[in-house]
Amino acid sequence: MELLAFGKTGWGDELFYATLMTVAVSITAMTIGFFFALIFTPLKLSKYKTLNLIGNFYTTVIRGVPELLVIYLFFFGGSGAIMFVASMFGYNEYIEINAFLTGSFAIGIISGAYSTEVFRGAIQSIDKGQFEAAKVLGIKKHIQFYKIILPQMLRLAIPNLSNVWQITLKDTSLISVTGLVEIMRQSYIAAGSTRDPLFFYSFAAVLYLLLTYLSMKLLNKLEVKYSRGY
Amino acid sequence: MDLELMINSFPKLLTATFITIKLLSASLFFGLFIGLLFAILRLNKNPIINKFSYGYSYVFRGTPLLVQIFIIYYGLGQIEYLRSTVLWVILKEPYWCAIIAFSLNTGAYTSEILRSAFQTIKPGFIEAGKSLGISNKIIFYKIQIPIAIKQSLPAYGNEIILMLKGTSLASTVTLMDLTGVAKYIISTTFKPIEVFIVAGSIYLFMTFIIHNLIKFLEKKYSFYQ
Numbered sequence: 001m002e003l004l005a006f007g008k009t010g011w012g013d014e015l016f017y018a019t020l021m022t023v024a025v026s027i028t029a030m031t032i033g034f035f036f037a038l039i040f041t042p043l044k045l046s047k048y049k050t051l052n053l054i055g056n057f058y059t060t061v062i063r064g065v066p067e068l069l070v071i072y073l074f075f076f077g078g079s080g081a082i083m084f085v086a087s088m089f090g091y092n093e094y095i096e097i098n099a100f101l102t103g104s105f106a107i108g109i110i111s112g113a114y115s116t117e118v119f120r121g122a123i124q125s126i127d128k129g130q131f132e133a134a135k136v137l138g139i140k141k142h143i144q145f146y147k148i149i150l151p152q153m154l155r156l157a158i159p160n161l162s163n164v165w166q167i168t169l170k171d172t173s174l175i176s177v178t179g180l181v182e183i184m185r186q187s188y189i190a191a192g193s194t195r196d197p198l199f200f201y202s203f204a205a206v207l208y209l210l211l212t213y214l215s216m217k218l219l220n221k222l223e224v225k226y227s228r229g230y
Numbered sequence: 231m232d233l234e235l236m237i238n239s240f241p242k243l244l245t246a247t248f249i250t251i252k253l254l255s256a257s258l259f260f261g262l263f264i265g266l267l268f269a270i271l272r273l274n275k276n277p278i279i280n281k282f283s284y285g286y287s288y289v290f291r292g293t294p295l296l297v298q299i300f301i302i303y304y305g306l307g308q309i310e311y312l313r314s315t316v317l318w319v320i321l322k323e324p325y326w327c328a329i330i331a332f333s334l335n336t337g338a339y340t341s342e343i344l345r346s347a348f349q350t351i352k353p354g355f356i357e358a359g360k361s362l363g364i365s366n367k368i369i370f371y372k373i374q375i376p377i378a379i380k381q382s383l384p385a386y387g388n389e390i391i392l393m394l395k396g397t398s399l400a401s402t403v404t405l406m407d408l409t410g411v412a413k414y415i416i417s418t419t420f421k422p423i424e425v426f427i428v429a430g431s432i433y434l435f436m437t438f439i440i441h442n443l444i445k446f447l448e449k450k451y452s453f454y455q
Contacts, residue, residue, distance in 0.1 A: 064391070064437035065430045066398030067411050076333040077422035166292075173294035177402065184296060191304065198305035205301065212292040 003194060004203070011190045011200070018186035020156065025104050026169045032108025033168065037115035044120050062113035067171050070170070074106040075178045099165055100160055101149060103175035111168040122157040132161060155226045162219035173208070183207050239415050243429055243431045246411035251436075253325075253397045253407060257332030258390060264333060272345045283341065290338030295396050299337055303327040303403045328400040336393045343389060347381035348374060380451040384423025387444030391437050408432060 006012040036058075043055035062070065066127040081099045086095060126149060176184035187204040191197035232354045271283040290298065306312055306321055351374055359369040401410030412429035416422045 034251045061430065061434065064395075066395040066409055066433060068398040068401065068413060069426060069429060069433070072409075072413050072416055073422050073426040076416050076420065077426075080420070117361070170294040173296045174399075176296070184294070184300075187365045190299075196308065198301065201297055201301040201305050205289070205297045207290065208293045208297060 002198065003190075003196065011186070011194075014186050014190070014223070015183070015203070016205070018181055018183045019211070021100075021180070022169070022172050022182040022207075023211065025100065025107065025172045025175065025180070026165070028100075028104040029107035029111050029172065030165060030168050032104060033111030033113075033115045033164070036109060036112025037119050040112070040116045041119040041123070044116065045123060051114070059113045059116050062110055063117075066179070067107075067110055067174050068116050070110055071103070071106045071174055071177065074102050078102045078105075099178050099180040100174075103172070103178055103180050107171050107175060108166060110165060110171060114164045114167060115161065117151070118157050118160040122153045125156055151226075158223050158226050162216070162223070165215060165219065169211060169215065170208065231417075232421050232424050235415075235419060235421055236428050239425060242320055242413055242415065243432060246406055247432055247436075249406065250394070250397050250401075250408040253328060253332065253400055254390075254394055254415075256329045257336055257397070258331070258393060260333035261336035261340055261393070264306045265336025265344055268337065268341035269344035269348060272341060273348055286311050287338040287341050290335050291342070295331065295399055296402065297333050298432055299328060299331040299403055300398055302331045324403040324405050325401075328397075328405055332393065332396060332400075336389060337395065339389050339392070342387065343382045343385045344378060345351060346385075347378040350357075350381055351377050376451070380448075383444060383448050383451060387440065390444070394433070394436055394440065 004010050004012045004015070006016075012213070040055045040058050043051045046052055046055070079095055082097060083095050086092075130148060130152065131144070134148050139148070146179040172182060173184040176182060176188065179185065181189075185205050189199040201223070261269065268283045268286055271279050272287075274280055274283075301438045302321075303324060306327075312318060320330075339348070355373055355377065356369060359373050364372075397407060398409035400407045401413060404410075406414070408429055412425050
């Protein structure tokens, strides 16, 4: 137990901040994922073949390639790409990009592919009559979406989105390979310096379980809220 | 684009693919047995056995695979007692540790898939078997299992693809699988995009094959309905 003490003698405070970091990365990644879903869901549902192809390419590639490989691409390729852009503007110094941003971006792209599939499924399972009725009533296109399609879509999407959240939360453990100090990395450091990996990795497992448990409780509440009236 | 690097790294990545396939098939094989065992335990009426099985799948599905590998590879070696038993022969090898972690992980997901498949079997099928005087054992093997296989195939196909991606974590415990070799080439040449394209295509190709194999099996097992 003294291993978990707060302050200089134990790892309690470090692990506490690491847990906050995991939550922060997960939320950022999920938000970035939503932006990607916002771009790619319309592409997948588009009438045009080329746009369809772009949307399908994104979800197929990202969901078919290991997360770790995507993270390595961003970790090794990210600063290179930015330095390349900077060199075009005449800046030739080495640029190191923030591990938090690279990590969130890599996980965000992965999470976005899953979110895209969820949104696509939700929109497609809304009754066609709803779109037609809205059109017939002469409701404007964006109001159609916000007031008629979106509320129905969310009810269908939320249970699946909570799955995406769980996946995203667990995927953040992988960015420990880039050196960002989240739960996994902190446990690795603590295990290395105390030579007690069994305890620290088990404790990390407990922290992850706690996070998945709490988020499941919260998301269930959201699910109930959005499915009222059904 | 460095085409030469892409061509040169292809054979290296292809040899590493065999390790990935070996890891995948071994863990799916053991995972299926573990999954079946825990699915049967889960359907048991005894609350202790039932809860135990639920706890197993909850813990393994609620924690990242990376933590599970690290606990088994780095953690278990710390127990002095284990080092003196025969088990140590297996547990000191990163290859077997990865397989154990993957099997336990996929076993947890498989048990959930199989459980829901068993639960959705219409009671009429079992009743029909009973009224024909077929013994419980044969009802289980000849009626429940084939239907459960059919029901669970789409979800199990997804699980195989998730596991294929999961095997990439073997590279974190020093195994040189496809991702491990890809990372090694990236970190020596600093050409991440080229290597990503080659390694990613190999993974996508495997995903494609698994996807079609499952489709084929789904057709084959759609003997009723």
